Amino acid sequence: xxxxxxxxxxxxxxxxxxxxxxxxxxxSIGITSIELGEYTVAGALIFACIKSFLVxxxxxxxxxxxxxxxxxxxxxxxxxxxxxxxxxxxxxYR
Amino acid sequence: xxxxxxxxxxxxxxEASKIGMWLFIFTELLLFGGLFLIYSVxxxxxxxxxxxxxxxxxxxxxxxxxxxLLISSMTIAMSTTTLLLKKKGATLGLLAIxxxxxxxxxxxxxxxxxxxxxxxxxxxxxxxLNDFSQGxxxxxxxxxVMTGLHALHIIIGLAIIVAAIIRIRKGTVHENRAALLENAxxxxxxxxxxxxxxxxxxxxxx
Numbered sequence: 258x259x260x261x262x263x264x265x266x267x268x269x270x271x272x273x274x275x276x277x278x279x280x281x282x283x284x285s286i287g288i289t290s291i292e293l294g295e296y297t298v299a300g301a302l303i304f305a306c307i308k309s310f311l312v313x314x315x316x317x318x319x320x321x322x323x324x325x326x327x328x329x330x331x332x333x334x335x336x337x338x339x340x341x342x343x344x345x346x347x348x349x350y351r
Numbered sequence: 352x353x354x355x356x357x358x359x360x361x362x363x364x365x366e367a368s369k370i371g372m373w374l375f376i377f378t379e380l381l382l383f384g385g386l387f388l389i390y391s392v393x394x395x396x397x398x399x400x401x402x403x404x405x406x407x408x409x410x411x412x413x414x415x416x417x418x419x420l421l422i423s424s425m426t427i428a429m430s431t432t433t434l435l436l437k438k439k440g441a442t443l444g445l446l447a448i449x450x451x452x453x454x455x456x457x458x459x460x461x462x463x464x465x466x467x468x469x470x471x472x473x474x475x476x477x478x479x480l481n482d483f484s485q486g487x488x489x490x491x492x493x494x495x496v497m498t499g500l501h502a503l504h505i506i507i508g509l510a511i512i513v514a515a516i517i518r519i520r521k522g523t524v525h526e527n528r529a530a531l532l533e534n535a536x537x538x539x540x541x542x543x544x545x546x547x548x549x550x551x552x553x554x555x556x557x
Contacts, residue, residue, distance in 0.1 A: 263529065265432055265436065271429050275425040282417050286410070286414055301556055305547050305548050308547045316424050316540045323366075326369070326370070333380060333381070337380070337384045341388055344391075345392075345395070348392065348396075
């Protein structure tokens with residue numbers, strides 16, 4: 258029967274990840290309140306990407322799941338990035 | 352093979368339900384992905400208007416909602432651990448906290464949208480159409496559609512958590528049958544994930 262062994266994630270891991278996420282949130286609020294011009298968008302998006310990586314890896318258990326699930330998630334994100342890049346190539350060089 | 356009380360075969364496959372949930376999450380990501388794509392193109396074409404319109408949004412209430420969602424993500428993630436450790440009471444408690452935080456998020460959203468409505472800003476309102484530029488109209492259109500769709504996902508997520516609570520109380524979800532709670536958690540984290548991008552794109556980049 259499919260009663261596979263579950264990896265039980267200790268509470269400590271979740272608390273550390275939450276603290277990291279909160280710190281990154283306040284850091285992104287801080288960095289966007291400074292006038293960085295064009296880099297504001299890039300800065301905020303980099304913080305958002307790090308945060309989503311933490312959520313996917315620890316809260317959504319990708320770190321503890323079988324590798325092919327992680328591969329599928331990466332694939333979907335790559336498709337999305339390709340979609341954005343192609344759209345902007347069109348707008349920039351039409 | 353496992354059988355239930357009536358002697359019927361009960362099919363349970365934790366890995367298959369997890370993959371099913373992930374496939375569903377992919378469709379959700381592409382749904383919001385399409386909206387993010389529209390946002391990036393409109394922003395690219397109307398940088399000044401988006402800058403101006405974003406100033407209208409209340410960063411503090413957005414930040415508060417971000418903190419709330421992150422905490423609720425932790426509580427529901429922890430509830431899986433407590434369930435696997437056979438601490439039923441703690442699991443139900445953590446899920447109840449998650450639900451309360453989700454409701455507080457929606458209440459904040461209600462007040463936030465209420466302020467916009469008081470200022471005469473809603474999709475298709477006269478004030479918006481007559482006194483704002485094309486780019487600002489696009490910004491507020493996306494703001495209402497994307498945060499509204501996100502709030503709808505919060506409501507659905509809350510319903511799934513309620514279903515998980517009922518099953519846990521009845522004893523059909525337990526440490527050997529945790530898939531429903533794990534999938535409820537995945538859905539709630541998806542909602543959190545989308546907000547992680549909505550918050551900087553609408554509230555922070557001004």
